[in-house]
Amino acid sequence: xKAAGGEVPRHIGPYxxxxxxxxxxxxxxxxxxxxxxxxxxxxxxxxDTVLVCVPHPGVDPGRFAAExxxxxxxxxTWTAPAxxxxxxxxxxxxxxxxxxxxxxxxxLAVLGGPLSEPTVRVLGAALADTLSVVHGQGLAHxxxxxxxxxxxxxxxxLTCFGAVRxxxxxxxxxxxxxxxxxxxxxxxxxxxxxxxxxxxxxxLGATLAYAATGHTVPERGEIPxxxxxxxxxxLARDPAARPGTARLLEAFGSAAPDMPGTPGLSxxxxxxxxxxxxxxxxxxxxxxxxVAALARQSAVLLAADIPVPDTVPSPxxxxxxxxPxxxxxSxxxxxxxxxxxxxxxxx
Numbered sequence: 001x002k003a004a005g006g007e008v009p010r011h012i013g014p015y016x017x018x019x020x021x022x023x024x025x026x027x028x029x030x031x032x033x034x035x036x037x038x039x040x041x042x043x044x045x046x047x048d049t050v051l052v053c054v055p056h057p058g059v060d061p062g063r064f065a066a067e068x069x070x071x072x073x074x075x076x077t078w079t080a081p082a083x084x085x086x087x088x089x090x091x092x093x094x095x096x097x098x099x100x101x102x103x104x105x106x107x108l109a110v111l112g113g114p115l116s117e118p119t120v121r122v123l124g125a126a127l128a129d130t131l132s133v134v135h136g137q138g139l140a141h142x143x144x145x146x147x148x149x150x151x152x153x154x155x156x157x158l159t160c161f162g163a164v165r166x167x168x169x170x171x172x173x174x175x176x177x178x179x180x181x182x183x184x185x186x187x188x189x190x191x192x193x194x195x196x197x198x199x200x201x202x203x204l205g206a207t208l209a210y211a212a213t214g215h216t217v218p219e220r221g222e223i224p225x226x227x228x229x230x231x232x233x234x235l236a237r238d239p240a241a242r243p244g245t246a247r248l249l250e251a252f253g254s255a256a257p258d259m260p261g262t263p264g265l266s267x268x269x270x271x272x273x274x275x276x277x278x279x280x281x282x283x284x285x286x287x288x289x290x291v292a293a294l295a296r297q298s299a300v301l302l303a304a305d306i307p308v309p310d311t312v313p314s315p316x317x318x319x320x321x322x323x324p325x326x327x328x329x330s331x332x333x334x335x336x337x338x339x340x341x342x343x344x345x346x347x
Contacts, residue, residue, distance in 0.1 A: 008040065012052050013086055013093050015042035018304045021051060022103055022147065032105040033216065035147040036163030036179040037064070041098060041301055049098040049301055050084075054091070056178035059166055061092045067143075067162025068094035076133035078126050080150065080157035098301070100294040101150035101157060104207070108214055110293045117224040120212045122281055123149075123156055124227075125252040127204055130158050132245035135197050142195035144203035145184040146210045153294055155281035170194045181206075183216025187237050198239035204248070205234020 009017055021039040022032070037053045044050065055064040071081040071094075082094035108114060115123070127149070134141050143163035150157040164185065167177040171192050174180055182190070184206040186199035193199075206216040209231050213222045223231055230251040236242050243251070286294075 009054075012040065012042060012054060013090065013095075015044055015050060015052050015095065016306050017042045017052075018049070018301055018306060021101075023106060023109075032103075032109075033146045033181045033184075033210070034179050035103070036143055036145060036160035036167075042095075043304075043306060050095040051098050051101075052093055052095040053082075054093045055166065058178050060169075063162075063166040063169075065092040065094075067166045068092065070139075071161035073137075074134060074139075074161060075137060076130040076158075078130040078156050078158055079134070079161075080159045081161070099152055099154075099157075100298040101152045102290060102293060102297070104146045104149040104151060104211060107151050107290055107293075108211070111287060111289055114214050115211045116287070117212065117226060119285065119287070120208055120224070120227060121252050122285060123211060124204070124208045125249060126156050126281055127158060127207075128245050128248035128252060131197075131200055131204065132249070135200070135245060140195045140197045141200045141203075142189075144200055144207055145181040146207050146216065147181070149207060149211075151286060151290060153283075153286060153291060155285065164189055164195045164199070168192075181216060183210075186239070188239060196239070198242050201234050201242040201244070201248070202236075202239075205231045205242075209235070 008020055011017065018041045021041060022035045037055060039051060039053045042050055042052045053068075055061060065086065068082045069085055071079075072083070072085075074081045080096060083096045084094065086093045102110065114120075127144075131141065141158070141161055142165050143160035144158065145160070145163070148158065148160035148163065150159060163179060164174065167180050168174045173192050174185060174190050175182065184203045186202035189195050189199045208227070209218050209223060210216045212218075212224055212227060212231075215222070217235075220228060220232060230243065230248065233241070233243050234248075
């Protein structure tokens with residue numbers, strides 16, 4: 001069995017691998033965009049299914065583990081932080097509970113074309129809202145690309161936090177490094193600059209351009225007219241010329257003022273009902289073909305009959321402190337035991 005990034009391992013940490021999330025043929029036009037990390041569906045000894053991620057060969061394991069640990073402090077409705085980490089001394093991995101999800105490139109392949117303009121607009125509002133929260137924490141996501149966006153029936157999940165930082169250190173060019181999609185990588189980051197928040201805006205624009213056209217660097221005329229100006233601004237080479245998240249939320253909320261009541265779109269809980277208020281994913285936001293693909297994925301994984309080891313691994317390592325300028329948010333501590341394993345005895 002093969003996937004993007006090489007052979008599929010049989011086991012990762014305490015988990016038995018079932019299948020790959022990312023198909024090496026899952027793209028609309030040609031090969032799929034690079035995936036920032038290798039991602040697998042896997043199962044623990046109690047039958048719980050997880051999505052477990054490991055770094056690409058050549059990626060510094062320490063940087064990968066540090067970014068995974070930091071992701072556990074992320075806030076925002078549409079983030080997908082790591083829940084369990086490899087314990088110290090083991091090869092790095094991180095995992096979260098499974099939910100049916102398709103990477104954006106695979107979703108376009110299933111559809112046989114790009115997402116509709118209303119769906120892209122709502123996807124953009126959800127991701128811009130997520131960035132506004134992450135940026136408010138004093139952080140740069142530094143991992144946005146088509147493959148880092150997972151589509152679920154409830155809304156998108158933004159994954160791969162810190163992929164640019166993990167792929168290569170500041171001061172060294174990042175062109176062609178494992179897992180980095182060239183079109184999504186802001187020019188200043190590709191040249192080796194420290195990932196900053198304007199780089200997230202560039203990556204978001206490239207990702208939404210991909211969702212709307214199948215390309216991260218489309219011709220301007222390929223972008224739907226109502227999204228053309230805002231996405232072009234996101235892709236500006238000058239970081240100072242890129243819009244902020246507030247401007248993006250305004251743009252996505254007012255991009256289609258004559259389309260009220262679009263199926264699957266709803267105002268955010270507690271949000272204003274004034275014109276221009278961005279809508280967020282709600283029930284039915286995805287095309288039926290994608291919903292069917294999610295159901296098939298879930299059924300296949302549920303039916304998978306694989307042997308699982310009856311082992312008890314060491315507890316995951318504690319989360320690292322959040323660096324300045326933003327203190328660690330007050331959030332409940334993550335579980336110290338991966339799913340599918342028994343808690344260690346204290347006898």
